[in-house]
Amino acid sequence: MKSGRHRVRAEELELTPMDSRHKQYHHVDIDPRIILDTYFGSQNNDLQEETMEYPLKQLHKAFTSGGVSGDTLIDITMGPTIFQLLSASEIFKEIIVLEHVETHHEELEKWLKKDPGSFDWSHLSKYVCDMEGKGEGWQEKEDKTRRAVKRVLKCDLTKANPSEPVVLPQVDCLYSGACLDVFSKHQDEYRSILKNMSSMLKVGGYLLLFGFLNMSYFKLGEHTLHILTYDEEFLNQALSDTGYIIQSLDLFSSKKKSDLLDYDHLVFVVARKEREI
Template identity: 55%
Template sequence: MASTPHKDYHDDELDPTNIIETYISADKTDSKEELLHYPLRELFNILTPGCVRGDTLIDLSFSVAIGQLLTASDYFKEIIMLESSDVSIREIEKWLKKEPGAMDFSHAAMFVCELEGKSEGWEEKEEKVRRAVKHVVKCDFTKANPLDPVVVPQADVLTSVWYLEAVSKDHDSYLSNLKKMSSFLKVGGHLILFGFLNMSYYMIDKRKFSMLTYDEEFAKKALRDTGYSIKSFGKCKSKLNTHMVDYEHIGYFVACKEREV
């Protein structure tokens, strides 16, 4: 019997609410630690020293990724969110507008408060994100200019969490998408990139979705070839004992854009 083809990121069946519930809701102890707490902790450590700063941050991340903005909103006056999935854009806007049925990220806000040594204040942390996000813009990486016809200013810092491997079909398209994404960032600005190393799929409601498989060396070469100087890199090995995902490591890169490519 032929195997069922994997679905992709832009499939209508990829419900962002199910992604949250499956992997990073408050009751998902193990996967929440790796997929939510680890990147939030590392982002806090990256931004706190003050070396990676600016006025404007652009975020292009997998699905409804609010978590990293809970830390970023302390350091940037303006945040622009980019997303290529219409259903994810609708869920992001529901959360920003505090509409009924919006997803609950309070546990992520509480965790960020703990990182900052605060025992309370998570509601204000969420409100700070809502005030900082000035635009939510649809992007389409099948276009030469993914934001056309919208024009946004180049950012001082660009954050991206789990996105490129979700939307890239092969290594060539990963490189092409990275170059397009890098056009959103100023020369001299910093890219903070989180990715899954050696992953091929993830499961949502018994449906299997594709992820591009690549390793640490490929990612480093891709960044160098796209005009970046890598300033720091870290990774953590997966400890999840599950058939739901198959990544080996979570990796992150902090890279300075030295030239246009």
């Protein structure tokens, strides 16, 4: 794969420690509404096409291709977001959301309960309705998603059972939205977290993974935060080592320049779990 900014070899990445200037976002006390307003709001968001619409298109494609299906999906996404669940609610009877940060857990519950002042996702709900072309209203789409989300659980991805102390049955599908990138301090930890997450997925089940290639930071308020830098070669090897067969790997080249974050490509992977590790 050819890419532009800060292209380095995989073996060089392996030796690169976490930048000590950049804290991990789950170790910084940031109002979850700052995260939502900065990256997911409807107003003047130049990144919407890439960081929101791109994964939504890929999820829709995965769910309508006929391969990814089942009864239960686990969602592990960076931030208190629900937009990635809108299409999943058409396929899965039960969605379980795992959230690492307590304040994010509370923000998700506000939306699920339709609390006044909860974050407005209507711009993306309308986008998904238009994409699916079912003539469904965006309010109906959101209510269907609320009904599908059965549980929101605290998690710790560094544990062998991320949902500890709750023990969940293995599920049919696992969606990971940039959490591996953000939580992993280095590539060995990425592999370890991926293994922990994968323990919740049935053999034969599907991992849907959204991430950023060759990214080095992102910003929230006054904070510049850590994100793991890795490339396509590393991602392929990490998935293979964790028992996956990649069904598809789609790359989206960055077209937007932003002071908030840097990356060369977005990546979306559909991978089938072939064996336990």
